[in-house]
Amino acid sequence: MILRCENLGWRVRRKEIVSNASLTLNEGEMLGLIGPNGSGKSTLLRMLAGVRYPSTGRVYLGGTPMPELRQREIAQTLALVEQHADTEERITVREAVELGRTPFLSVLQPWSQDDEAIVVDAIAAVDLHGFENRNWHTLSGGERQRVQIARALAQQPQVLLLDEPTNHLDIKHQLAILQLVKELPITKVVALHDLNQAMICDRICVMHAGRIEALGVPAEILTETRLMNTFGVCGHFMTDPFDGSPVIRFHRAHRMD
Amino acid sequence: MITTDRKSSRSAYRNLWKWAVIAPPLLFFALVAGTAMGETSIPMDVVLKVLANKIFGAAYPVDRIDAGIIWSYRLARAVVAACCGAGLALSGVVLQALLRNSLADPYLLGISAGASTGAVAVAIIGLGGGLISMSAGAFVGALLAFAFVAMLASLAGGGTGLRAAGVIVLAGIAGSQLFNALTAFLIAKSANAEQARGIMFWLMGNLSGVRWADTITVVPAALFGLLVCIFNIRALDAFTFGSDSAASLGIAVKRVQFGLIAVAALMTAAMVSITGSIGFVGLVIPHAMRLVVGTRHRALLPASALAGAIFLIMADIIARIVIPGQVLPIGVVTALVGAPVFALILIGRRAAV
Numbered sequence: 001m002i003l004r005c006e007n008l009g010w011r012v013r014r015k016e017i018v019s020n021a022s023l024t025l026n027e028g029e030m031l032g033l034i035g036p037n038g039s040g041k042s043t044l045l046r047m048l049a050g051v052r053y054p055s056t057g058r059v060y061l062g063g064t065p066m067p068e069l070r071q072r073e074i075a076q077t078l079a080l081v082e083q084h085a086d087t088e089e090r091i092t093v094r095e096a097v098e099l100g101r102t103p104f105l106s107v108l109q110p111w112s113q114d115d116e117a118i119v120v121d122a123i124a125a126v127d128l129h130g131f132e133n134r135n136w137h138t139l140s141g142g143e144r145q146r147v148q149i150a151r152a153l154a155q156q157p158q159v160l161l162l163d164e165p166t167n168h169l170d171i172k173h174q175l176a177i178l179q180l181v182k183e184l185p186i187t188k189v190v191a192l193h194d195l196n197q198a199m200i201c202d203r204i205c206v207m208h209a210g211r212i213e214a215l216g217v218p219a220e221i222l223t224e225t226r227l228m229n230t231f232g233v234c235g236h237f238m239t240d241p242f243d244g245s246p247v248i249r250f251h252r253a254h255r256m257d
Numbered sequence: 258m259i260t261t262d263r264k265s266s267r268s269a270y271r272n273l274w275k276w277a278v279i280a281p282p283l284l285f286f287a288l289v290a291g292t293a294m295g296e297t298s299i300p301m302d303v304v305l306k307v308l309a310n311k312i313f314g315a316a317y318p319v320d321r322i323d324a325g326i327i328w329s330y331r332l333a334r335a336v337v338a339a340c341c342g343a344g345l346a347l348s349g350v351v352l353q354a355l356l357r358n359s360l361a362d363p364y365l366l367g368i369s370a371g372a373s374t375g376a377v378a379v380a381i382i383g384l385g386g387g388l389i390s391m392s393a394g395a396f397v398g399a400l401l402a403f404a405f406v407a408m409l410a411s412l413a414g415g416g417t418g419l420r421a422a423g424v425i426v427l428a429g430i431a432g433s434q435l436f437n438a439l440t441a442f443l444i445a446k447s448a449n450a451e452q453a454r455g456i457m458f459w460l461m462g463n464l465s466g467v468r469w470a471d472t473i474t475v476v477p478a479a480l481f482g483l484l485v486c487i488f489n490i491r492a493l494d495a496f497t498f499g500s501d502s503a504a505s506l507g508i509a510v511k512r513v514q515f516g517l518i519a520v521a522a523l524m525t526a527a528m529v530s531i532t533g534s535i536g537f538v539g540l541v542i543p544h545a546m547r548l549v550v551g552t553r554h555r556a557l558l559p560a561s562a563l564a565g566a567i568f569l570i571m572a573d574i575i576a577r578i579v580i581p582g583q584v585l586p587i588g589v590v591t592a593l594v595g596a597p598v599f600a601l602i603l604i605g606r607r608a609a610v
Contacts, residue, residue: 051504075507082505085498088359089552102495103507107488148498155506 002027002187003048003078003159007057010043017043018210021057025159025187032201032218033191036231040210041191042083042163048189049080049161061159075103079152083163083191085144087136094132096147097122100154122153126180142173149180159187166197195222195231196248206230219246228253276559284339284566291335291570292327295577299323308332333469338573338587339566340472340479341528342538346546346565347482348521349539350558354493355514357500360426362540363399363525367432369534371402372526373460374436374443381456382447392474395530398436399522406432462535462588464573471531478527479562485520486558489513493554535588537595538565544602 008021018040025031033041046052048059050066059066061077079100100122101115123129126146131139139147145165152160162181166174178197181188192198204221206214208230214221227235227248234251293304306317307327345363352361363369375398376391378384384394409428440460444453486493492513495503504510528535542565543557550556569587572594576585 046501049505051501070507071504071509072507075505078505080501080505082498082502085502087497087499088357089497090547091497091552095551095553096497099495099497099506102491105491107491 003059003061003189005048005054005057005059008044008047008054008059009056010040010047010052011055016210018047018054019056021207021210021212023048023205023212023215025189026203027187028185029202030182030188030190030200032198032204033189033207034193034195034198034204035207035213039207041207044207045080045161045163045189045191049078050074051080072103075155077157078159078161079155079157081145081148081152081160081162081165083165083167085148089136091136092132093123093128093134093136093139093147093150094119096136097150097154100151103155118156119154122150125153126150127176142169142177145169145173145177146180149177153184157186159189160184162188162190164191164193166192166194195227195235198222199246199248222248276563280559280563283563287567287570288332288335288339291338291574292331294574295326295331296581297326299327303327329468333472334464334467334573335570337467337471337475337531338464338569340475341532341535342542342565342567342569342572343562344475344479344482344524344528344565345535345538345569346542346561347479347486347558348525350543350554350561351486351493351517351521352539353543354496354554355517356425357496358425359544360540362537363521364534364536364539365426365433366429367402367406367436368399368522368525369529369536370433370436370440371405372396372399372529373534374398374402374440375526376530377440377443377456377460381443381452390530392527392530396523396526399526399529400519402432402436403518403522405435458586459533461586462533462591463584463586464532464576465584467531474527475531478524482520482524483558483562485517486554489517490554490558493517493558497552533586533588535569535591537591537599538569541595541598541602542568545598548602 002025004024006022008023009019010017011019021040021044033045035041043052047054050059050061050069050071053067061069061074066074097119098111098115101111101119105111105115123132126149128143128146128150131143136144136147149162149165152162160181165177165181169177174194174197178190178200181190182200190201192201198204199218199222201218203216204214204218205212206221206226213230214226222235224235224237227233227250232253234253235248236251238247238249239245240247289301289304289308293299293301303319303323304327306315306319307324309315310317310319310324311328348363348368349361352363352366353359355361372395375394375396378398379389379391379394406425406428409431410425413424413428444456448456492503492508495506495508500510500514503513525539543561546557546560546564550560569591572590573587576587576590579585579590
């Protein structure tokens, strides 16, 4: 029971963005967080990451309520990959990944061989070897996303939270990133928009209007009724003749006639 | 290839200590230059002899008037200029990192204007009944101005995005205008013509009349600011991708933001209470140093402090010699040098991105 939340809620000016969200992650699983735009995925993810403080409810990390942990202790266990991470600063790939060691280094503690090895490994894990001295602003969207993941991996987290990591990427990089995340031997929560991609998750959590609507294995959760009720689309399930896995084909729910 | 990369990265962390070796001689040279150059040039060897006499008790024979000019007037002035330059540059680095805004600067965000109002309130209308110093007044004014600007920015749509970056600059302009107007109001209401002229001259940034007594304010302010910044090098780096990213890297965001912005305001306030508001140092020096040493704060902080110190000593020399028989407000010099440099940086940056 590495990460769990109870009755989590967040509201802005009396508007409920997330309400009553309870969730327990299984160790080592990949949980897909899906839902229409504005359903509260990002907010829930940020509360789980400890960067937003919930209006109600609590997040438990390794059994301890998050408010009782120091921000630094949280960051030593849990890492977050944001959706629109960007910077104006001219920072190299290596420098960006080195940031991941921040929670482990005290004020004037020197950079160690271990830190260096971890950074080198993290860069290698996302296949950015040879990019170390490239400037952030010269990278493509996919490369930037991989840098962010490498930065998170340099935290050596037990839990990795990713907010739409495949957004704005070409299809090759989408698949590469998802495969990379899937194979990490840690607990992962991934907010996703592509429901076909969500099928590779161990479990799926469906959010709608700030509430957790369903939670379970993809085959049980993604039904034609749910696609219609939650996402407002018709979906037909087909079988991939290549590997036998289910594929969803979508249609608009309403005709405009 | 990997091994050389590793070496360069490790030595980058060691570079912090190299500054302790690089900075003192450069600073010393700048101070001596600042002392030697002026309306009447004094040869370097005389300057060094006077310094040796005063500091090490040597007994070189020197002209007593020269000694007086060097020690009581020019050296004190150069030391204050160095501290102000370092403090303002550090404030700029801190504000730019925490607000993630390359235009953040104590002058643009209205902190200098607020400090001026506070200082003027104490100096002219005698706020606090003589119990609080001009520096304290300036500090309160600086914090009030920043609180006002921050509140305005958050009401107008906070967050850390690109829009928020524009919003806080606009809020800073509003804050500057408001506090400058308050200052003008205080002067018009309470000061006589003579006082008003002196204050207006002081507000433009002025090192005339600076004496050793003033170093009691600026030297500790600059050193304290530098120390606090150095202790927060990693935290400042962690804000590279925004405050949420910093939080996910284990930074207590609110505490660091509040603490460091208070220190930046404190430094600015201390400097403004002695010299009036000097613009563009906090903006131009960090930008220029980013081009030279990169964006990581382990190099950027010491480089900016050093460059700011040297820049302001040089600006003061120019202010003293450019018009014979008259001393220009130093704020005029920094703006005349800083504005075009800033324009070049803006254009260059656009071409680079």
